[in-house]
Amino acid sequence: MTSRIGNWLEERMGWRSVWETVFLRKVPKVNWFYTLGSATLFVALNQMITGILLTIYYVPTPTQAYDSVQYITTQVPAGWLIRGLHHWGASAMVLLTVLHMLRVIFYGAYKYPREVTWFTGVGLLVLVLGFGFTGYLLPWDQKAFWATTVGTRIAEVTPFVGDWILRIMRGGEELTAVTLARFFGVHVWFLPAALIALLGVHLYLVIRIGISNMPKRKEE
Amino acid sequence: MTDATQTNKLDRRGFLGTLTWAIGALIAAGFTVPALAYIIGPALEQEQSDEWIPLGLSNKIELGVPTLFKATIERQTGWIVNQEEISVYVLTQDGREFTAMSNICTHLGCRVRWIEDRAQFFCPCHNGVFDQYGEIVSGPVPRALDRFEIKVEEDQIFMRGA
Numbered sequence: 001m002t003s004r005i006g007n008w009l010e011e012r013m014g015w016r017s018v019w020e021t022v023f024l025r026k027v028p029k030v031n032w033f034y035t036l037g038s039a040t041l042f043v044a045l046n047q048m049i050t051g052i053l054l055t056i057y058y059v060p061t062p063t064q065a066y067d068s069v070q071y072i073t074t075q076v077p078a079g080w081l082i083r084g085l086h087h088w089g090a091s092a093m094v095l096l097t098v099l100h101m102l103r104v105i106f107y108g109a110y111k112y113p114r115e116v117t118w119f120t121g122v123g124l125l126v127l128v129l130g131f132g133f134t135g136y137l138l139p140w141d142q143k144a145f146w147a148t149t150v151g152t153r154i155a156e157v158t159p160f161v162g163d164w165i166l167r168i169m170r171g172g173e174e175l176t177a178v179t180l181a182r183f184f185g186v187h188v189w190f191l192p193a194a195l196i197a198l199l200g201v202h203l204y205l206v207i208r209i210g211i212s213n214m215p216k217r218k219e220e
Numbered sequence: 221m222t223d224a225t226q227t228n229k230l231d232r233r234g235f236l237g238t239l240t241w242a243i244g245a246l247i248a249a250g251f252t253v254p255a256l257a258y259i260i261g262p263a264l265e266q267e268q269s270d271e272w273i274p275l276g277l278s279n280k281i282e283l284g285v286p287t288l289f290k291a292t293i294e295r296q297t298g299w300i301v302n303q304e305e306i307s308v309y310v311l312t313q314d315g316r317e318f319t320a321m322s323n324i325c326t327h328l329g330c331r332v333r334w335i336e337d338r339a340q341f342f343c344p345c346h347n348g349v350f351d352q353y354g355e356i357v358s359g360p361v362p363r364a365l366d367r368f369e370i371k372v373e374e375d376q377i378f379m380r381g382a
Contacts, residue, residue: 046251049251049255053255053258053259056258056259057298057299059299064299064300067299067300068298068299070299071298071299075262075299076258076261076262077254077257077258077261078254078255078257078258078261079258079261081254081258082254082255082258
């Protein structure tokens with residue numbers, strides 16, 4: 001039955017060659033460190049699913065943000081789980097992205113012809129940190145408020161344009177409802193759009209070029 | 221995709237392939253089940269409150285005439301607590317047995333009014349008419365006015381079930 005549906009779709013979509021290119025491609029004999037990229041991708045998917053779910057109840061206004069998060073955590077069935085997955089997944093994202101990057105550095109996998117994969121990877125790391133920074137404010141508790149106060153102050157130290165950066169981040173002089181709303185907008189629209197675009201290029205290149213071999217101790 | 225002669229043999233490759241799909245299905249279920257509970261959860265919640273709400277003094281009521289009482293209740297919708305004013309018609313024929321009726325028309329939710337001259341409830345939206353017990357008289361109304369539980373303690377009327 002499944003194979004009949006598969007054949008019917010294959011005839012019309014030609015999906016099998018895509019499937020084989022993506023999932024049945026040849027990989028060199030490598031070790032477990034080479035799974036860190038896939039692990040990062042998995043957690044990224046987790047963040048997308050749980051993040052989308054959180055927007056059903058979360059409201060990014062100073063009067064309701066905290067209460068809606070409490071509502072999610074204590075009232076909604078499995079709300080604690082969805083929020084917990086997103087919360088801990090956020091830390092896992094940063095950790096795994098950095099570990100993945102370290103593997104690429106130590107195995108020299110950034111070299112020709114994979115420079116562009118590396119560039120997009122660096123961009124993705126910046127995006128992940130952006131997600132972490134903007135997401136941290138959203139629960140709107142004391143920790144969130146003061147962390148963002150300090151975080152935007154740190155940006156203010158930038159020579160010449162620091163004051164401007166602070167004002168743009170906060171949407172004004174103070175950390176207000178405007179700040180919360182724009183952090184939310186950046187967290188759920190700007191960054192995901194950029195992430196999907198960069199991730200698309202990153203994965204395309206991984207599949208197109210293939211992953212690098214383990215470096216040898218000596219030239220053969 | 222495997223040959224007909226090979227289908228019954230579970231080799232290492234086939235086993236690992238099946239295992240991968242099984243783990244994948246498990247993870248998918250791990251997301252789907254909580255996600256569904258999370259989405260439909262608040263929809264399943266019953267909004268009945270079991271608290272007795274004080275309405276006023278029972279000696280205000282004229283025998284046989286539905287009398288309007290107003291009360292402010294706190295209602296929690298999601299994470300927002302609202303003060304809400306509810307209106308209830310209370311009827312008694314003998315000063316001992318009391319009936320409490322919602323003033324919300326069962327047709328489309330307009331507020332009904334007690335018309336003294338005709339001794340009937342009248343809904344101005346689509347001419348729904350109910351008698352003093354809230355039973356249907358005429359109009360497009362689908363059912364009688366909703367009733368609430370009521371009790372009287374030392375001349376004080378309480379209702380619940382809003």
